[in-house]
Amino acid sequence: MTNVENEATQQTEAGGERPKRKGPSRRLLILGGLAAGGGIAIGAALSPFSRLNEQRAMVGRPGESVLLSSLRIAPDDSITVIYPHADMGTGVGTALAQILADELDADWDNVRIERAPGETAFANGALGQAYVRGDTEIPAPLAGLSWLVTRRLAETMNLQITGGSTAIAMTGMEGMRHAGASARYMLTRAAAKSWGVPVEEVDIKGGRIIHASGKSAGFGEFAEAGLEYDPPARLPFKSKSAYTQIGKSRPRFDIPAKVNGEAIYSGDVRLPGMVFAAIRLSPVPGGVLESVDAAPASGRRGVVKVATLPNAVAVFADNFWRAREAVRALDPVWSPGENAQLSSAETIKSMEAAVRSSGLKKDHARGGAARTIEEAGEGAIERVYTVPYLAHAAMETVGCVAWMHDGELEIWGAFQDALVAKYQAAKTAGIPSDRVKVHHTEMGGAFGRRGYTIDFLDHAVRLAQQTDAPVNLIYTREEDMTQDYYRNASVARMRAVLGEDGRPQALSHHYAERHDPKDASRFPYDVSGLDVRFANGNSAAPWGAWRSVDHSIHGFFIECFIDELAHEAGQDPYIYRRALLEHNPRMLAVLDAAAEMSGWSSFSGADGSALGIAIKESFGTVVCEVAEVRISDTGAVSVPNVWVAADPGLVVNPDGFIQQMESGVVYGLTAALYGEIEFENGQVVQQNFWDYPMVRMADCPNIEVKVLESGARTGGAGEPGTPPIAAAVANGVFALTGKRIRQLPLSPPGAQLGA
Amino acid sequence: MRLSINGKPHDLDVEPEMPLLWVIRDVVNLTGTKFSCGVAACGACTVLIDGQPVRTCVTPVGSVSETAEITTIEGLASGDELTPVQAAWVEHQAPQCGFCQSGQILAATALLSQTPEPTDEEIDAAMTNICRCGSYPRIRKAIHAAARAQAETLRAAAGEGASNDER
The missing domain is CATH 3.10.20.30 (Beta-grasp domain)
Incomplete structure (x- = not known):
């Protein structure tokens, strides 16, 4: 993507005042005039970029907002930043408000946040905008998804997606800055007119509109008058040196309600007459319900109804426990369908064969690497790596509330894209989308699960169609784990030919299953010949975006293999990487920082520990992690320390960013040490946390994070901490034991690594 | 019942x-x-x-x-007045999605009532709740902070008691 900041700066009108409009401005959205509390609402929407006009005509919705970032100003000068994202636990609303408040020079004590309603007017079409402008791919996990490809271009604008670590980079650094600059434009002009002074003499500082004479006013005084002014589509943004909010660790607005039980998740919604639903879905994906005898459930206390769906049976009851016990008492007969024999072991075998076959699809290639490697024959270094299927296993199991009444459908739930939820619910219910209202609840984790794999919403809607009552559908842990959309298993056959100096001359990376993002397999190191190919179609298990998506896979493949090449070359794995990253100063700086934090060069390992290192750029952020590894008496891998260096280009809320690095490490470490989902006879084997174990306090490392700001285009925070950790730990295991582990998980229950 | x-x-x-x-x-x-x-x-x-x-x-x-x-x-809280554990949770920005935190806070509250100044090992042993967002490092810091805050409150109370006795 091009640098929007520069574009905006170049094309700014120098203080030119736009003509006053009689009616409501096309670019302004007045939220109900005088809003609750007597405030007024300003919404500044970017008008179409001129480059977009042709495409807009093509898609037939001229003048529609490309991005709408909104702001409400109250008479007491407090401002409410209305943000079009789900908070998946990252505190994104606070960071987005910081960006807007910075551009507006608002007083932070006066800033509030509010989640935008799940309505098209609040689409965070920055993604669509980038897509239509043609200068970037839609970030993962969106690209390539079938629903997106088949939608009309216009509909791609109607996203309210939170995913792909894009909220700060796109909604924030483009939309929120523009909204802040627009509000500044409007308020200063309104004040200048009222005071009878040139607008050039009016400024905003510290939350006050000020004139050179010393006269000043709060935002509330001129908010309504500001609506008379129509900000241009492009406005200059502040330079980094003038930031007052960006770069400050502001406490998250959402946290107080998360320490006293006030935060409401979908299972906590209480409505008059509501029933709780417990569901059992076909244990084999794609299977259908043949029959079920309702008798064992229907006589039970509190049970309202036994409802069936084509692939499920559910029980409605007056509380969830009664519903769950009743649905467990049933003995449904399933027809498993074509996945009856689905086996992850067989799938992985077919992947192993596929990556050795000819006819792989090209990912990217250059420099005749394939031929170099073929000619080297036995002289090529060859390694095969395997990663398993993974479940999301958020703490809140999936589910939501659906209520059909008066021809309308109301939904209460947490969705990474509330608009897709709205459209999907409308389609499922067979009603127009304007008769669907999605009420947001807090999201008890998601990690990709609640993006475009929201079949639980369809089930809730279809169940709600069978009753007049609101239906609160809650999955048990077992249903959540066995009915997930999984991170795919994969196999990589990695080969390389080293030169006399030990540097790779040619490298081949043949892997199974390509999803998103498309740059996940990019090899960052200096190599003249590269041959990256893939085989799709070996995995029949339901697939879903899982925190960092394909980066979680390639981070392991690439960073383990480069570590092996260092060993083959007889070089220190940090120094070896360093020499191969000289062309990439940004990655080099991050690599050096992590090595320095860990004391890599002076680390003795005398007390039975060793270090492993790995680096991965994902979602615009470069992250290097060094893991200290130990092997316990029982042979289990433990990781007492992880040092993280990360460069997101620019950091908005440093403490929030650090929190996300910690989070990404722990999430990735659980997968690296323990995570494995297996299919046998079409069914998922793992059921709950006892057989799909998690990192807990006792096995959670100390995590030290250093944030670098290279000034590169702003990257993401939510996902980039995850991809390097598995390789860092595996490389540490090798450094400690001399044993290469090329298959995850590293430390499944009962493993005896040290034995 | x-x-x-x-x-x-x-x-x-x-x-x-x-x-x-x-x-x-x-x-x-x-x-x-x-x-x-x-x-x-x-x-x-x-x-x-x-x-x-x-x-x-x-x-x-x-x-x-x-x-x-x-x-x-x-x-836990009396009105807006948070307990030391809750306050430490806010101070250290422990919650992310927040779903596990009620259980975490109550487990930590119980730990501190029985072991007012727990070691890291005692925290490991007592805090076995799962958090998928990975808030463990901050929970650990928050527990130590809450322990310090409680100790200070107790010392202050003891100090007041002592000065009252002197009078």
Whole structure:
């Protein structure tokens, strides 16, 4: 993507005042005039970029907002930043408000946040905008998804997606800055007119509109008058040196309600007459319900109804426990369908064969690497790596509330894209989308699960169609784990030919299953010949975006293999990487920082520990992690320390960013040490946390994070901490034991690594 | 059946085998206590019964004494005044998605009432609740901070007591 900041700066009108409009401005959205509390609402929407006009005509919705970032100003000068994202636990609303408040020079004590309603007017079409402008791919996990490809271009604008670590980079650094600059434009002009002074003499500082004479006013005084002014589509943004909010660790607005039980998740919604639903879905994906005898459930206390769906049976009851016990008492007969024999072991075998076959699809290639490697024959270094299927296993199991009444459908739930939820619910219910209202609840984790794999919403809607009552559908842990959309298993056959100096001359990376993002397999190191190919179609298990998506896979493949090449070359794995990253100063700086934090060069390992290192750029952020590894008496891998260096280009809320690095490490470490989902006879084997174990306090490392700001285009925070950790730990295991582990998980229950 | 939850009596007509979790959530409608695993493996459903942390998803309500005092997350703060543990959670920005935090806070509250200044090892042993967002490092810091805050409060109280005695 091009640098929007520069574009905006170049094309700014120098203080030119736009003509006053009689009616409501096309670019302004007045939220109900005088809003609750007597405030007024300003919404500044970017008008179409001129480059977009042709495409807009093509898609037939001229003048529609490309991005709408909104702001409400109250008479007491407090401002409410209305943000079009789900908070998946990252505190994104606070960071987005910081960006807007910075551009507006608002007083932070006066800033509030509010989640935008799940309505098209609040689409965070920055993604669509980038897509239509043609200068970037839609970030993962969106690209390539079938629903997106088949939608009309216009509909791609109607996203309210939170995913792909894009909220700060796109909604924030483009939309929120523009909204802040627009509000500044409007308020200063309104004040200048009222005071009878040139607008050039009016400024905003510290939350006050000020004139050179010393006269000043709060935002509330001129908010309504500001609506008379129509900000241009492009406005200059502040330079980094003038930031007052960006770069400050502001406490998250959402946290107080998360320490006293006030935060409401979908299972906590209480409505008059509501029933709780417990569901059992076909244990084999794609299977259908043949029959079920309702008798064992229907006589039970509190049970309202036994409802069936084509692939499920559910029980409605007056509380969830009664519903769950009743649905467990049933003995449904399933027809498993074509996945009856689905086996992850067989799938992985077919992947192993596929990556050795000819006819792989090209990912990217250059420099005749394939031929170099073929000619080297036995002289090529060859390694095969395997990663398993993974479940999301958020703490809140999936589910939501659906209520059909008066021809309308109301939904209460947490969705990474509330608009897709709205459209999907409308389609499922067979009603127009304007008769669907999605009420947001807090999201008890998601990690990709609640993006475009929201079949639980369809089930809730279809169940709600069978009753007049609101239906609160809650999955048990077992249903959540066995009915997930999984991170795919994969196999990589990695080969390389080293030169006399030990540097790779040619490298081949043949892997199974390509999803998103498309740059996940990019090899960052200096190599003249590269041959990256893939085989799709070996995995029949339901697939879903899982925190960092394909980066979680390639981070392991690439960073383990480069570590092996260092060993083959007889070089220190940090120094070896360093020499191969000289062309990439940004990655080099991050690599050096992590090595320095860990004391890599002076680390003795005398007390039975060793270090492993790995680096991965994902979602615009470069992250290097060094893991200290130990092997316990029982042979289990433990990781007492992880040092993280990360460069997101620019950091908005440093403490929030650090929190996300910690989070990404722990999430990735659980997968690296323990995570494995297996299919046998079409069914998922793992059921709950006892057989799909998690990192807990006792096995959670100390995590030290250093944030670098290279000034590169702003990257993401939510996902980039995850991809390097598995390789860092595996490389540490090798450094400690001399044993290469090329298959995850590293430390499944009962493993005896040290034995 | 009668239970005392957060100091308030509740007369209940429920099956004795119903887990306490669902009585709290769906009968009494205190929804801060969460359901996550249903098998006492994660601790999201933790409440205090007479100060002891209990995983309520596997605790039949009939097994709870009618004289026991049950404390849920809603029963910790007095109005806006947070307990030292809750305050430390905010100070250290521990929660992310927040779903597990009611259980984490109650487990930590119980730990600090029994072990006022816990070591890291004691924290490891007591805090077995699962958090998928990876808030563990901040929870550890928050527990140490809450321990310090409690100790200071106690010292201050003791100091006041001493000066009162002198008078």
